[in-house]
Amino acid sequence: MMVGLADCNNFFVSCERSRNGALKGIPVVVLSNNDGCVVARSNEAKSMGIKMGQPAFEIRDHILSGKLTALSGNHLLYREISIKVHDIFRRHVPKTIDYSVDEAFLLVDEIPERYLRSIGERIVREALESLDIPVTVGFAPSKTLAKLVTDECKHTGKSVGVLAEGDRETAEKLLRETPVRELWGVGRRQAAKLYTAGIYTAADFAARDLVWIRKQLGINGEKMWRELNGEHCIELNHVDRPLQDSISETRTFPMDVTDYDYLRARIAIYAADCAARLRKMQGVAGEITVFLSTNPFNQRFAGYHPSATHRFADPVYDTVSIVTTANNLLNRIFNPEIPFKRGGVILGDIRPDRRLVSLFMTEEEIHRENVNRRLMNALDHLNPNVGRSCVKLASQMTSGHPGHNDGYSSSFQSPK
DNA sequence: TCTGGGGTCCTAGGACCC
DNA sequence: TCTGGGGTCCTAGGACCC
Numbered sequence: 001m002m003v004g005l006a007d008c009n010n011f012f013v014s015c016e017r018s019r020n021g022a023l024k025g026i027p028v029v030v031l032s033n034n035d036g037c038v039v040a041r042s043n044e045a046k047s048m049g050i051k052m053g054q055p056a057f058e059i060r061d062h063i064l065s066g067k068l069t070a071l072s073g074n075h076l077l078y079r080e081i082s083i084k085v086h087d088i089f090r091r092h093v094p095k096t097i098d099y100s101v102d103e104a105f106l107l108v109d110e111i112p113e114r115y116l117r118s119i120g121e122r123i124v125r126e127a128l129e130s131l132d133i134p135v136t137v138g139f140a141p142s143k144t145l146a147k148l149v150t151d152e153c154k155h156t157g158k159s160v161g162v163l164a165e166g167d168r169e170t171a172e173k174l175l176r177e178t179p180v181r182e183l184w185g186v187g188r189r190q191a192a193k194l195y196t197a198g199i200y201t202a203a204d205f206a207a208r209d210l211v212w213i214r215k216q217l218g219i220n221g222e223k224m225w226r227e228l229n230g231e232h233c234i235e236l237n238h239v240d241r242p243l244q245d246s247i248s249e250t251r252t253f254p255m256d257v258t259d260y261d262y263l264r265a266r267i268a269i270y271a272a273d274c275a276a277r278l279r280k281m282q283g284v285a286g287e288i289t290v291f292l293s294t295n296p297f298n299q300r301f302a303g304y305h306p307s308a309t310h311r312f313a314d315p316v317y318d319t320v321s322i323v324t325t326a327n328n329l330l331n332r333i334f335n336p337e338i339p340f341k342r343g344g345v346i347l348g349d350i351r352p353d354r355r356l357v358s359l360f361m362t363e364e365e366i367h368r369e370n371v372n373r374r375l376m377n378a379l380d381h382l383n384p385n386v387g388r389s390c391v392k393l394a395s396q397m398t399s400g401h402p403g404h405n406d407g408y409s410s411s412f413q414s415p416k
Numbered sequence: 417t418c419t420g421g422g423g424t425c426c427t428a429g430g431a432c433c434c
Numbered sequence: 435t436c437t438g439g440g441g442t443c444c445t446a447g448g449a450c451c452c
Contacts, residue, residue, distance in 0.1 A: 011434095032438035039434095039438065055437040073438095100434045100441090187432045218444065220432085236442095248440060297437070309427065344439090 001232055002113060002139050002165060004106030005146040006089045006123055009134040009154065011102035012040035015081050016071055018132035028069045031056055034254070035072055085133055092123050097236050105143060105236065113139075113164060120160035134159075141165045143234050144227035147184045148174055148202070165230070175203035175228060185224045190217060202228060243283050243350050249273045250344025256295055258339050263292070264330060268396040270345040271326035275319040278347055279380055284315035286349030288322060290329035295341035306333035309348075317353055318376050323396070 008014060012030040017023045027044035031037065038054045045068060050059060062068035082101045089096050095107040108116060120137035127135040138149030140163040152174060153161040163170055181191040183202055193216060199205050205213070206228040214222045226233045249270035257263055267290060278285055291307035308329040316322060326345050 034438080035436095037437050053437075057436040060436090103434075185432070189431065220444070244441075246441070250439060252438065295437095305429080307428070311426085346440095 001109045002111075002116060002141060003143055003146050003232065004093070004108055004116065004120065004137060004139045005099075005143070005150045006096075006104050006106055006120075006135055006137045007150050007154075008085060008102035008127075009136060010040055010042055011082075011133075012073060012078055013042045013045075014133050015078050016074070017042075018081065019077070023069065026069060027062075027067065028071065029059070030071050030073050032073065034252070035070075036252070039073065081131060081133065084131055085127055085135070088126050088130070089123060092119050092126075099236065105146070106137070106139075108139070113162070117160055117162050120162070124159045136160070139163065141230045142227040142232045143236075144184050144224060145171070145174075145230065148178055151182070152177075171230070172203060175206055176201055178202040180205050183224060183228075185220055190221075193217075242352060243281060245350055246346055246348045247274050247277050247285075247350065248344055248346040250291075250342065250346075252342045253340070256298065256339035256341050258336055260334060260336065263334060263340065263343060264327060265396060266343060267326050267330045267345060268323050270343075271323045272319050272396055274345050274347045275317070275322040276380055278322075278350065279317050279353075279376060281350075282353050283350045284317045284353040285312070285322070285347040286315045286351065287311045287347070288325050288329065289346040289348065290326050290333065291344055291346070292330075292333055292340040293342040294338060298339070298341070301338055304338060306335075308332045311349075315349070315351060315353075318372050319379060320372075322347070 013023075013028050016028065016030065023042075025044070026042070027048055027050075028042040029038045029045050029050060030040040032039045035056055037056055038050060038052060038059070041050055041052065048062070048068065050062075050068070056070070059068060059070070063070045078101060085102070086096070086098055086104055089104045089106065093106040093108050094110060097105040097107065099105055106119075108119070111119070116139045120139065123137055124135050127133045136150050136153045136159055138146045138151075138153055138161045140146040140149045145163055149161040149163045153159065163174065178201060180186055180194050180199055180201055181188075183205065186194070194200075194205065197208075197216070199208060206225065208225070210222065210225055213225045217224070223233050251266070251270070253266070271288075271290075287309055289307055289309040291305060294301040294304045296302050310325050310329055312321075312325075
């Protein structure tokens with residue numbers, strides 16, 4: 001049974017190039033939110049030695065000298081193109097699983113192997129011709145192997161690759177040439193553990209005793225091992241679930257923060273934004289988490305990440321409950337002695353909101369429910385039209401932090 | 417009072433991915 | 435001086451129950 005992976009090349013950069021041909025053929029990077037670090041690189045930028053996640057200040061000289069073009073991300077554009085490119089993937093195979101903005105697995109088990117290459121070629125051609133987005137497609141007996149095939153194609157400049165079922169020789173060669181760190185599912189920590197045990201390549205990994213792997217890396221290690229040996233066993237949750245499981249809004253602050261009012265206002269805004277997104281997807285949330293983090297580059301305070309979670313007896317969708325609860329959770333983890341550099345809100349256990357009035361509600365509850373829905377509706381329809389968060393709860397108001405204006409601050413004084 | 421093990425649920429934290 | 439944001443899943447440990 002075969003599976004495919006369709007993956008856009010250097011997606012954010014390719015999106016920018018599709019709108020501005022002058023960016024083609026030259027070194028380009030796209031930067032993160034506050035232009036903090038590199039989140040996408042063109043091949044030319046990769047050749048210059050620029051790393052994923054590299055801080056912007058380290059490549060300043062390249063940018064100033066004109067050798068490198070750096071762009072702030074345009075995530076609306078990327079999302080728009082992402083939808084179109086996934087549509088193309090869907091059009092050529094019976095079923096796909098959207099895996100990320102720029103990748104999808106192609107479920108092709110009913111299609112004879114001999115047709116796969118031409119399907120891949122058609123996808124690549126259509127994405128290029130209609131969207132100007134370069135795509136690579138790899139087919140293999142498991143998702144993990146399909147990832148490896150796709151990566152190898154990118155390195156060798158091919159746009160489609162097929163690792164046939166039962167082709168041990170090619171598979172082994174592929175595994176031998178893949179450093180274990182590059183495997184899907186092996187990060188920095190696991191890699192270090194594997195090196196210690198003398199495992200350096202995917203082939204070393206696949207040849208290791210399964211009991212040992214299971215013990216060292218847990219269930220995920222076992223799955224990776226089976227997948228490398230051609231067994232199909234990583235399932236993705238996207239398949240039969242209409243909604244994602246969580247929604248989060250998290251930010252790195254422009255400075256280390258000890259000011260409670262500032263944090264309270266930030267957290268309230270993130271909570272309100274999460275609530276709006278939740279309603280947009282017509283979901284309700286069963287739980288909410290608020291977390292803070294210290295600056296990882298601050299020697300004294302690094303590594304502290306307090307968080308607190310609340311489970312709702314009845315799942316919620318309204319801004320008032322969500323913001324109020326977020327504030328209570330913040331109070332549980334806030335410590336004025338500790339400077340925080342990052343924080344956020346996560347709504348979890350999300351399910352479809354059936355928008356049904358429960359049979360067991362009292363008259364008064366039904367009334368309250370209806371008023372609340374109308375209020376939320378009004379909020380959601382007002383905000384997009386008149387600038388961000390024009391209407392908000394008192395707890396979202398802030399006078400802003402001295403020297404900092406990110407578009408969220410309002411002209412109101414923060415309530416005491 | 418002491419002694420035992422197993423199951424479940426919850427929370428916090430870790431690891432990884434793109 | 436300056437280092438992203440949005441996700442998923444697993445595990446360990448404590449509380450509680452039988």
